[in-house]
Amino acid sequence: MGPRFDVAVGANGYAWWYIDATSADGRYxxxxxxxxxxxxxxxxxxxxxxxxxxxxxxxxxxxxPRATAWAMTERGRRRMTRDADTFAVGPSAMRWDGDSLVIDIAEISAPLPHRVRGTVRVTPEMIGTTAFQLDPAGRHRWHPVAPRARVEVAMTYPGVRWSGDGYFDSNFGDEPLEAGFDDWNWSRAHLKNDVAVLYEGRRGDGMPFDLALRFDRQGRWHDVAPPPPAPLPRTGWLVKRATRADAGSTPRVRKTWIDAPFYARSALDTRLFGEDVCAVHESLSLARFRSPVVQSMLPYRMPRAFW
Known part of the structure; x- marks a missing residue:
C-alpha cells in the first residue's frame, strides 16, 4: 500500500508527506x-x-559536516502533477515504485542560492495501515505510513552519500493548521523491536490532546501509557520544547536540525520504555506562526517561483 498522492484536498485544506532520516553514524x-x-x-x-x-x-x-542545505520553493498548479504513485513539483518529484519511495531532488536553496541535487530512496520495513484523528471532528488526521524505514541518500550537491534509519508519515486537514492547534510536540524513536511515537499539544480551543503509541515489526500499533514529562531547553528563537522520557532519565538535545521562529526539529539522546535511544523531535508554536513579524519573514526562506 503506497502513500496515495492523489488524495483530494479541498479549499482551506492541506496534505503533506514527511520523511526524516539519521545516518548510521549519527552525523547527518x-x-x-x-x-x-x-x-x-x-x-x-x-x-x-x-x-x-x-x-x-x-x-x-x-x-x-560540510553538507548543510535548505530548500523550499513553492510552485503553482501548472508546475505540479500528482497521481496515486507520483507527486512532482517543478523539477523535483516523489514516486512510489511498489516497494520504495524514490525522491529526485533538484532545488535551489534559500536565502543564499545554491544547488540542492540528489536522490533519496526510502524503503519501508513496516507499513502502517491506520490513520489517527488529531481532533474530535476529524478535521486533522495523521497517518504513519512507514514508522520504520531504511533510507539511502545520494546527494550530488552538496556531495555526500550515506544510509540510515528513517520514518515516513502523512498529515491531512480540512482547515488551516493554525485554526486547529496552538502548539504541539512530536517525537519518534526506533526501539530494538518497536517504534515509539509521542504526540501531544493544545488544540485551537485550548484543549490538550495526546497520543502515545508503539508499532511492532508488522506495523501493528497499540496505545501505551506515556512516560513522564521531561523538559528541554528552549531553542535559539526561544521556542518552548518539551518531551517525555523514562522516570529518572534526562533527555539531551544532541543536535538542533532546524531552528526557526516558530518551529524546531532536533535529535535527542533519551530513554524510552527501558531503552536508550536517539529520537527525532519537533516543536511547533502556531501562536508564534500567526505573528505578523514572523509572517513577514517567511518569503525569505520560502520563495515562490512563477515559472
Whole structure:
C-alpha cells in the first residue's frame, strides 16, 4: 500500500508527506516534506486558501559536516502533477515504485542560492495501515505510513552519500493548521523491536490532546501509557520544547536540525520504555506562526517561483 498522492484536498485544506532520516553514524540528518496547500506558506494564506493545488512545495533540509542545505520553493498548479504513485513539483518529484519511495531532488536553496541535487530512496520495513484523528471532528488526521524505514541518500550537491534509519508519515486537514492547534510536540524513536511515537499539544480551543503509541515489526500499533514529562531547553528563537522520557532519565538535545521562529526539529539522546535511544523531535508554536513579524519573514526562506 503506497502513500496515495492523489488524495483530494479541498479549499482551506492541506496534505503533506514527511520523511526524516539519521545516518548510521549519527552525523547527518535529513528531512523532506512534500506539501499540497503548503501549511506555512504566506502565499497560500494571502490567496485566501481557495486552491491548495496552486501552492505546492517539496522542502529539503539536510544537516551534517560540510553538507548543510535548505530548500523550499513553492510552485503553482501548472508546475505540479500528482497521481496515486507520483507527486512532482517543478523539477523535483516523489514516486512510489511498489516497494520504495524514490525522491529526485533538484532545488535551489534559500536565502543564499545554491544547488540542492540528489536522490533519496526510502524503503519501508513496516507499513502502517491506520490513520489517527488529531481532533474530535476529524478535521486533522495523521497517518504513519512507514514508522520504520531504511533510507539511502545520494546527494550530488552538496556531495555526500550515506544510509540510515528513517520514518515516513502523512498529515491531512480540512482547515488551516493554525485554526486547529496552538502548539504541539512530536517525537519518534526506533526501539530494538518497536517504534515509539509521542504526540501531544493544545488544540485551537485550548484543549490538550495526546497520543502515545508503539508499532511492532508488522506495523501493528497499540496505545501505551506515556512516560513522564521531561523538559528541554528552549531553542535559539526561544521556542518552548518539551518531551517525555523514562522516570529518572534526562533527555539531551544532541543536535538542533532546524531552528526557526516558530518551529524546531532536533535529535535527542533519551530513554524510552527501558531503552536508550536517539529520537527525532519537533516543536511547533502556531501562536508564534500567526505573528505578523514572523509572517513577514517567511518569503525569505520560502520563495515562490512563477515559472
Amino acid at each position: 540528518g535529513l528531512t523532506i516534506i512534500a506539501f499540497v496547500g503548503s501549511v506555512f506558506s504566506p502565499y497560500y494564506k494571502w490567496s485566501g486558501r481557495g486552491d491548495p493545488d496552486n501552492h505546492c512545495a517539496i522542502n529539503v533540509s539536510l544537516t551534517g
